[in-house]
Amino acid sequence: MTGNLKENSLHVGVLVILAALFFVVSDYHDGNLARIMVLAVYAVGYNLLFGYSGLLSLGHALFFAAGMYGLGLSMNLLGFAALPALLVGIVFSAGVSAIVGFLALRTSGVAFMIVTLMFAQAGFLTALHFGEYTRGDEGFVIQQASRMIAGIDLSAHANRYFAAFGFFALSYVAVAILVRSPFGRCLVAIRENEERARMLGYDVWMHKYLAVIASGTISGLSGAAYALLFGYAGATFASVQYSILPLLWVLLGGAGTTIGPLIGTAFAFYLIDLASEITTAHLLVVGLTIVLLTLFAPQGISGELRRRGLKWLP
Amino acid sequence: MDFGPHLFLATLEGAITAAVISLTAAGLSIVFGIMRVVNVAHGEFFMLGAVGAWWVTTAVGGHPAFGFAAALIAAPLFVGAIAALADRLVLFRLGYDPERTIVATIGILYVIQQVTLMTFGPDARPVEPPFNKRIPIPWLGIGENGLELTWPWGLATTTYKLAVIVAAAVILFGVWQFLSRTRFGLLMRATQLDREMATAFGIPVRKIYARVFGFGAAIAALGAVLIVPVQQAHYLMGTDPLLLSFIVVIIGGLGSLPGTIVAAVLIGMSDGIISVFFSPTLAKILATLLVAFVLVFRPQGLFGKAQA
Amino acid sequence: MNLLETRCLSRSFGGLKAVDNVDFAVPEGQVRALIGPNGAGKSTFVAAVCGRIRAESGSVHFDGKDISRLPAHRRIEMGMAYTFQITSVFANLTAHENVALGVRRIARLGRRDIDQKVMEVLDRVGLAERSDQSAGDLSYGHQRLLEIAMGLGQMPKLFIMDEPTQGLAEGEIEEFKHLIRQLAGDTTILLIEHNMNVVMETAEQITVLNSGCVLAEGTPEEVRANSDVQAAYLGTG
């Protein structure tokens, strides 16, 4: 179908542009873009749950941090190599999301938001409590020498950029395929009208549960990738703020669209970057953007594009 | 210090936490009970109360009691007005949709916090208590000569701290009377029962909601004014009261004032005691997990009755 | 053989017994109408049959199996379809996707076959040209037809419809009757209906529910002649 062709060209186009940007923009922006792509993985994961399944979590920092600490601690304390540590991070975040999802999905709506918030807060405090290992807010550094996979030094400028690109491309394509699959269509149906989806014979609970796990695991991948590529893990990444940020990114870029998370993350990153040049109170930008978005553009940037003519936008 | 006096001191500190938290939580609970929205920016209204108290006491010279008295009135009014404005500008326009309201109040949280950072600055600033006499506390213990009265070193409180507890109790009683006796309280409860019906009967729901939101914030601010002479004003001080109020309101049963107060005493005391003997972080971990599990398995709260 | 059977099925709301010890059976292939005054418990009864709400006691047997303990989605999977009394379509999805969701769940087909099936079903209810419109943009009558199409797409053994003709125009009702006659024989149909004209023309058997209990059962002629029914229902209606 032509719709699918358009979608596919968009996806390929986005990835080609991201890869090409490395050769076009300055080193400073390369560094930013690498960070943006890794964080966009987080937004992609969040979007799967919030945008496509309609479940608003306020506790995704827990999954992000699970990936981050899973990788960081297994490297620094257990002496794992980068690749197995990456796996530990992913598996750990999958496990945490399986447990949290199992409990939190007994609730819905506002209660779901608060339960996820509380679990994440408990996780954050746990990271502080075991400060001996996690070094709390201060965090710890992962030595450059150990950040290697298959002999490639992931801390080197170009390698890091393309590793970040690889993580982003992986999650972006995976979610784009997933939401087009029957499973993803069912998630959208649940988001739109849960009762009707149930009466079409879908196991709503199981779909939501798998969505939480998939979303949590992708978020964990992002956390692990962040620690691996930037060599740092700290409790700040487990704090409430890091649960709010992916919500902001997705709202800004457009919930329930495949490119929304990337657009939102990039936009917010540069917005905050710009604001911090002017004031220390740069989070003011975050607050104002959230308020204005909920008031005037709940569909976000790509949602607005979709509404104004690009109806096919996936 | 021995275990006994130590425990007593922890209990006393816990009682102060409980007093302040029950005020803050009462504000959150009233807003939720009547408007059915969760205000994530509630902790920032608390913070604004403390910061407002600092501004007022600094501006008013003379004996600290003058400044403090002025702050007791001015700070809650100022905070209430800001909250009412936020309600008119944001919440009302969202139609009080539960989820969008949470997201919007997260935004408001950052705005208030960061604007305070820009104006008030990053430092913690003290407010002088209106009165502050040290009261040593005697202890009855078994000594060399059998039962005897001792004055353990460090076992003391201040008149001001005791006054905070009394004041909180008086204010809560006042709030309760206000809600159950006055015309405004009646109107508030009418809109709580049925928003559309209330509108149909010509009750100005829109105005009442703005006032309820302002009222809830003002009570939190009042709690902050009371505690600021003990704690100092800081732009990040809203986070802990927010979490504690959440915990208290959820455990007490959303929207139930008596449940909220019982839970505040319970949580405040155990927070104080666990913090002293174990670690404050551990106390908070347990409390947050408790909230999560209460919501999952007993959404009506530990003390609430199951609803049909 | 009975495709559907309930024994002593009960459900109450507060003190009100909405469904009170109902024994009920529909043989395979029959078109059965379920009628009764407003509040008789018809919707509650079928909701308990398909698992949308839980029954307090009694059992439901479908296709030879006791399904009383199965959750709704498992019952649907076994070959039930249910259309809502209050229109309940996915307003933000296209008509095509609304039906496809039902087809996909039941039929393990390739994308092309699914598309074909969806278009065939939409054509059957006369919505083929509107397949790309958002369901929410359709007129009320078309949304009702879409509900029916969603059920058809599920290719059910038992098709439960809760007041499907409510809000349909005259011509659409005629087409609906035609559709039922086409389905009759292949699909067992349980039809809650207020339009007596539709009931009399399509149903082979009628069950009358009143205050949660079965008041009468029989062919359209028998039910029409039954004086209890006339008193309880037709008289007031």
Ligand SMILES: Nc1ncnc2c1ncn2[C@@H]1O[C@H](COP(=O)(O)OP(=O)(O)O)[C@@H](O)[C@H]1O
């Ligand atoms: N969810 C519910 N809560 C409370 N009462 C209900 C509920 N659903 C139905 N009822 C009551 O049960 C009775 C039967 O309702 P229903 O099955 O919808 O009747 P019908 O479909 O025959 O008009 C009515 O009195 C109705 O008010």
Ligand SMILES: [Mg+2]
């Ligand atoms: Mg009905």
